Amino acid sequence: MHAYRSHTCADLNKSNVGDTVRLSGWVHRIRDHGGILFVDLRDHFGITQVLCDPDSPVFSEMEKVRSEWCIRIDGNVKARDADLINDKIPTGEIEVFVRDLEILGAADELPLMVFGDQEYPEETRLKYRFLDLRRQQMQENMVLRSDVVSSMRKRMWDKGFREYQTPIITASSPEGARDFLVPSRIHPGKFYALPQAPQQFKQLMMVAGFDKYFQIAPCFRDEDPRADRSPTDFYQLDMEMSFVEQQDVFDTIAPVLAGVFEEFGGGRKVDAPESWPQIPYAEAALKYGSDKPDLRNPIEMQVVSEHFAGSGFAIFAKLLEQEGTEVRAIPAPTGGGRKFCDRMNKFAQGEGLPGMGYIFWRDKTADSVAQELGISVKEAQAKLKSGEVEGGMEAAGPLAKNIGPERTEAIRQQLGLGVGDAAFFLGGKPKAFEKIAGRARDVIGKELGLIDENRFAFAWIVDFPIYEADEESGKIDFEHNPFSMPQGGLEALNGDPLAVKGYQYDLACNGYELVSGAIRNHQPEIMLKAFEIAGYGEEEVKERFGALYKAFSYGAPPHGGCAAGVDRIVMLLADQQNIREVMMFPMNQRAEDLMMNAPNDPSSDQLMELGLRVIPQE
Structure with missing residues (x-):
């Protein structure tokens, strides 16, 4: 035996x-x-x-x-x-x-129990992760993760892709986050960087003639932690293809991800990839207040500025006199009660706003008739009963009183609302309130039970702006991936930078960004012009991105690709709210590994060998 x-x-x-x-x-x-x-x-x-x-x-x-x-x-x-x-x-x-x-x-006294469903502080769970991982839910999460990665690999191979590995030690590159720097012992005073993504390497592979590439790639970014993001490292399904347009990338990766969600989604509905909508970035911001909308929620915001311009509601009326401002409405079907409206008003205050205006529609009451006609409630009841006063629907709430019945009725009709429904309103410059409006939309959908919990709802977000302007200085910088091909090519870059859209795209699912990608800028003159607009001179571009620039000068094919976040995908499939629940050995909220005691202090010998000195922080 x-x-x-x-x-x-x-x-x-x-x-x-x-x-x-x-x-x-x-x-x-x-x-x-x-x-x-x-x-x-x-x-x-x-x-x-x-x-x-x-x-x-x-x-x-x-x-x-x-x-x-x-x-x-x-x-x-x-x-x-x-x-x-x-x-x-x-x-x-x-x-x-x-x-x-x-x-x-034998085991010492346990700092946390493996049997049962007791809740323990995250710090305890991460410090004793080897015990936490013995728990059934954690075992299931890690097995799921392994199976998902295996399925991704198989599906990519079935589509004619081969897996190639890219370096872990490389040069610093602006990918939208901070690098982790690695000091060089052989070259004192110089540093490598851990790759934020295999971005440049996979593009160089396309120039080298490898038509299709994928990798389950580790990526390293020194970021602030969030529930859906690791502060140090993560894995992505990284892919790149030559001689493709944007739709080719969609047609390749969408069935792979749909198959994974069908295989591991526990029977939840997955729409066919060809039906996934393609929503322009500007439309997503307007309707959903987010570039990663949760389409399980049917609420779509609308601009209602015309109904408040010159109205009796002075706050919005004066606001709309300023350039670049507008008022948006968030419909709330079935939310037409004062208690719910007050709760949402409290939510807005928690987000740092003085409140959130609202209107709700209800059946006309004896109280409101009595107030309107200056009679007793008993008399109002009699008039309603006899038909002397017409019953029906009325608008209620502070805004309704301020703007009057004609405007409230126009708002109701525009939003398609009726008795028992409500609408909430935010105003100002869209950039200032869009994110709060998006969060309000999510909260309203959840509180009112409008979200289809038994579904994975995907949407491609397209037509991202390449550039953004700093509100204070007006300086132009890249808003998204600097290696993307501008729509319209070089000619587009000679116009207004803020009007330039890129062949950039994200895939959103249930309120999370799962995929980000682009058709790449593969022409040297376009590359130089794109970086020039963002303040990078020709010499700096050649120095920082020398390999790409040179490669593009030697017959680069049109190419594009994307990357799908493995950790976030598994988090959704496992029905978890925190990404640390699907990572084997994650960091805590302060980017610390409590189990391995990292980061820690280097020894004097290590610092001396690297030619480094640590300056104590005040």
Whole structure:
């Protein structure tokens, strides 16, 4: 027999009754039933119940065993009584009577329990990640991650792609985030960088004639952490293709991702890739307040400035006199109650706004009729009942009183709302309130139960602006990937930079950005002009991006590609809210590895060898 096991803890069933077996694993749970010890023995594959009573030669040793001890047992497989069968686990029809026991690894008192669903602080979970990972949900998450990556690889190979590896130590490059720098011992005072993405290398591969490339690529960015983003490193399904246009990239990657979500999405609906909408960036910002909209939420915002211009609501009326301002409405079907409107007003205050204007529509009440006519409520009730006063719908809320019935009715008709519905309003320069409006849209959709939780809703966001202007200085800089081909080529770059759109695209799903990519700028003269607009001189471009610039001078093919975030995809599939739940050994919110104590202080010898000195921070 094998030194540690003849079977895993998921293998045994009724056909094994009478067999002598050897199992190894961790003590998941111990129950003492009147001198009979029942132990749930767990390994990576499952759980088997083993039992030990005073007739066992190792009973006294088994009494000493505690939770999470790693043990080996030898024993005989027995059938469980019919009323004791556990149909929730594959081994639920049998149990193993213990004849021999070996302690493989005793465990100290546990800082967190593996059995059960207790909640522990994230700091504790990350410090003792090796214990946290023993929990069933974490085991399932990591298996899911591995299976998703395997599926991605297979699907890419099936589409004619080959996997190639790119360097981990390279040169610093502006990819939109901070680099992690690596000091060079051989070249004192100089630094390598960990790649933010394989961007330049995969483009160079296309110039080298490799028609299709993909890689499950590690990427390193010194970023502030968020629930859906790691502060240090992450993995992406990276791909690039030659002789393609934007739609070719969509047609290639969309079926791969759709297949992955169908395979691992637990039966949730996945729309056919050819039906995924392509939404211009400007339209997404207007309708959803986000370039990664959650299309499970049917709410679409609209501009309603004309209804407030010159109205009795002075705040919006005066605001609209300023250039570049507008008022947008967020429809809230079924949200037409004062309590809900007050909650949303409180949400806006939590976002740093003084509040959020609202109108809601309801059946005309005796109270409102009494107030309008200056009569008692009893008289108003009689007039409504007799038909002397017409019933029907009325608009309520502070805004309705200020702008009057004609304007509120025009707003209602534009938004397609009725009795029991509401609308919320934000105004100003769109850049200043769009993100808050987008968050409000999400909250309204969730609170009102409008979101289809049983669906993955994908959308391509296209026509991103290449440049943006700093509000204070007016300086032009890249808004997105600087290596993208501008729509209209060189001619477009000779006009207004802020009007230039790129062949850049993202894929959004359920409110998350899953994919980002572009058709690349592969012509040297366009590259120089694009960087010149952002303030980079020709010599600086040649110095910082020398390899790309030279490569483009030697017959570069048109090419494009994208990258899909593996961690974020698995997070969605696992139905988790935090990306750290699907990463094996993540950092905490402060970009610290509490388990390995990183970052830590280098030794004097290390600093001396690298020619570095650490200046203490105040």
